Each structure stands twice: as C-alpha cells, then as structure tokens.
Amino acid sequence: MDPEFHPISIQAGEGAWLIASDGKRYLDGNSSIWTNLHGHRHPKLDAALFDQLGRIAHSSFLGLTHEPAARLASELVSFANDPDLHPKLNRVFFSDDGSTAMEAGLKMILQGFSQAGEPLRREFISPDGAYHGDTIGAMSLGKSETFHHHFQTFLFPTRKVMAPACYRCPFNRAKPEREDARRYRKCNFECATLAEEEIHKVGHRLAAWVLEPKVQGAAGMIMHPEGYAQRTAAAARKVGARVLFDEVLTGCHRTGTALAAHSQRVMPDVVALAKGLTGGYLPLAATLTTEKVFAPFHGDPEKTFFHGHSYTANPLGCAVATANLGLLSGRDAEKQRHRIFRSLQEVSKQFWQHPNVGDVRQEGGILAIEIVRDRSTRARFPSKEKRGARICRAAQDLGLITRPVGDVLVLMPPFCTTDEEIEKMAESLFQGIRKEMPA
Numbered sequence: 001m002d003p004e005f006h007p008i009s010i011q012a013g014e015g016a017w018l019i020a021s022d023g024k025r026y027l028d029g030n031s032s033i034w035t036n037l038h039g040h041r042h043p044k045l046d047a048a049l050f051d052q053l054g055r056i057a058h059s060s061f062l063g064l065t066h067e068p069a070a071r072l073a074s075e076l077v078s079f080a081n082d083p084d085l086h087p088k089l090n091r092v093f094f095s096d097d098g099s100t101a102m103e104a105g106l107k108m109i110l111q112g113f114s115q116a117g118e119p120l121r122r123e124f125i126s127p128d129g130a131y132h133g134d135t136i137g138a139m140s141l142g143k144s145e146t147f148h149h150h151f152q153t154f155l156f157p158t159r160k161v162m163a164p165a166c167y168r169c170p171f172n173r174a175k176p177e178r179e180d181a182r183r184y185r186k187c188n189f190e191c192a193t194l195a196e197e198e199i200h201k202v203g204h205r206l207a208a209w210v211l212e213p214k215v216q217g218a219a220g221m222i223m224h225p226e227g228y229a230q231r232t233a234a235a236a237r238k239v240g241a242r243v244l245f246d247e248v249l250t251g252c253h254r255t256g257t258a259l260a261a262h263s264q265r266v267m268p269d270v271v272a273l274a275k276g277l278t279g280g281y282l283p284l285a286a287t288l289t290t291e292k293v294f295a296p297f298h299g300d301p302e303k304t305f306f307h308g309h310s311y312t313a314n315p316l317g318c319a320v321a322t323a324n325l326g327l328l329s330g331r332d333a334e335k336q337r338h339r340i341f342r343s344l345q346e347v348s349k350q351f352w353q354h355p356n357v358g359d360v361r362q363e364g365g366i367l368a369i370e371i372v373r374d375r376s377t378r379a380r381f382p383s384k385e386k387r388g389a390r391i392c393r394a395a396q397d398l399g400l401i402t403r404p405v406g407d408v409l410v411l412m413p414p415f416c417t418t419d420e421e422i423e424k425m426a427e428s429l430f431q432g433i434r435k436e437m438p439a
C-alpha cells in the first residue's frame, strides 16, 4: 500500500459521470470496475429498487422463497439461452458476487459427478492468467502470481494451458502490425490444439474445462481468436467433462450478445454471472446450469447442494436485476449498444499514432490498449515502472477514471455514454499516454 495514495471520494453519480466530494466530475471509463451497464442513477433501476424497498429489503432464502427471485430466475433462463444452441441452462442458483458464483459452479460440478457415480472426476483445466475471483476455490481455478503467491499451498492443484493471447503468442510468426494481432496472426491455432491435447490426456479424471469465453479480463483483456471456445468445449464434452464458463465480465451484453457463449456458438454446462447482473447496482450473482448437472441433486435430501449465503437471492438485488434485463432487451437497447461499440472502434484508431502502443483490441463494449517499450519486438516495460497505472493516474487528472490491467489500458463505458463522452474518455487516456511517454 502506497502511503502517498489518497483515493478520490465519490459522492454521487449521474449517467456516465462520477462526482467527487469536492465537486469535480469524472467520466466512469471502466463502468465502475466492469459492473455498470446503463449509467448511474438510471430512473428505471432506481424505481425497481425503491419499489422493492417498499415491501422488504431482505428475507432468508433458506426454506423460503419470494417473487423477485422466482421472476428473475425465469427471466434469466430466457436471457441466457439461444433458441439454436444446446444444452439449455434451465436451473438457477443465486449467490452474491462473481467469486461465489464460481465457487458454487465448481462445487456443483464436483458434487454432481460424485453423486452420479463418477467420483474420480476431480481435475480442472483453465488457461494461463485466468481470473475467477479471490476466494480460495476461485483462486485455485485462476492463475495469478501477484494475487496468489501467499496462498499457493492452500490452493487445490489445477492444470493450466497456454492462454490464447495472439499478441504475445510464441507460435504467432507474424511481425507486429498496427492492428489487432488476431487479424494478422500467422499460426496453426496451436493454443486450441494444446488445450485439446491436455483435455484428452486428463480424460475421465477431468471434471471441467473452465474458461472466460472470448475475453479473459484480469489476465489483461486477452481477446481470443474465433473458434477457441467452441473447439475446447467440444474436446471437454468428448471426454465426458463439464464446460464451465465464467461470464462474470463478458455476460449481460458487454461483448455484444447476452452471453459471449452465444456469439461463439457454444453453450456451457454451467455459467457464472455477476458484475453486470444488476446493472452495477447491487452485489448479486447467479450460477446457471442444465437439467443434466442438476439431476444428481434431485430426490434424496442427502443429495442436497449444501451451499448458501445469508444474502442469497437478496430481493433488492433480484428486483434491480430483473429491471436490468428489461433494459437490455429490445431493438432500441441493441441499437444503443451498437452505437457505443462503433464509437469505441472509431476512437480506438487514434491510439496507433503513439509509438508505444503495441496492440489495440476490441470486443463489443470493451476496448483494450496494450502499452509496450518497443513496438517492433513487443518488449514490455519493467512491471515495477507501473506505466499503465501512471497513465491512468494522468488521465484521472484530466477527468477520466479507469483502471489498467498491468500495461493494458481499458475503456469500458456504460451503454448510456454519448459519442462525445466516449471521445472525451479516449482523449483523456491518449493525453495520459502522451504525458507519461513523450514520444
């Protein structure tokens, strides 16, 4: 912890803006750490919250139920399924945040296999750099030196395969260009082949292939080449294992479709949703699964999935989440998102002007700009120089709040952001780069 660090105190919010206690206004360039979807103080979300507050804020979900949860579960089932894709995610398990949604997912997979007579399925495979949350189970599934090194001996062992990160791939023979590395890569899709081989090798001991489909967030907004999710999921199914997708970041239309899985034309057996689920209002998460995964829990009370949190299915969260799904549906909402995606694409081009920009990549509402010491070799800055953090600090003085992932800068505006506001965000970030790295 840096003793010189004095965080800005945020007092209010309004659309894409955050307002500090000293009255200064900042654009919320990363949607309040990837959660917010429609802006702050959205009248429909506020109304859903107040309306539920007029009834009850919370009651237990143990042996009781309530209408906001039942309604949300039913809405989520329609939201998460694509008519042309299988299997169907028909069962919903509520928890509080992304980490708990992942914990619940991996526990239901393990217990499910155990109760279905396959107790030897105990292994998990995920890509290098994966991030699934900060609880012990979620950490075990993830791969991060910085976050995990104090806890390594407490984490259960999992297997990792190389991340499908085209810009930094040792198999990519292409010279750097001023383009998303996925577009000019020259390789034989070795990342997918290596994952398939590892999945095949673990075979009948594999419980699940665990993936953040399309975009690995905390690994540095690694954006996957088309077909990776589909090929690896098929390999996992071939050996009888489950496919667990972590859509905590990518879900709720952040990358375009309701789930990133839809655009990849492959459904998981279990999916975790959190961050955007309440539009960035309240901590609520859901783990959705299929009838097949649910079946071994049915019947005998001893087969119950004994996992619950005090605030499971919090009614305020459920009411806001239902209103959020409502705001995400319909043609106008879709048009609005596409405007944002185009606007981000438009502003992304200017970053190539700077010689220290090595890769610019985008998936829907996520724009990532990777800073390098040398564009021609893709060499990084020493991590202790904290270039990404310094750039974002400089951009903050210019009215933009966003957080880097290492030296990867991120713009992920709420869907209510205007084109002018997006231009302003990009301009502040670009000035931040210029200030820290005068070319």
Ligand SMILES: *Cc1c(COP(=O)(O)O)cnc(C)c1O
Pocket (backbone or CB within 6 Å): 097, 098, 099, 100, 102, 131, 132, 133, 134, 212, 217, 218, 246, 247, 248, 249, 250, 274, 275
């Ligand atoms: C943020 C995140 C998590 C953890 O969610 P929390 O709500 O912070 O516990 C898990 N997976 C992914 C992909 C995330 O981006």
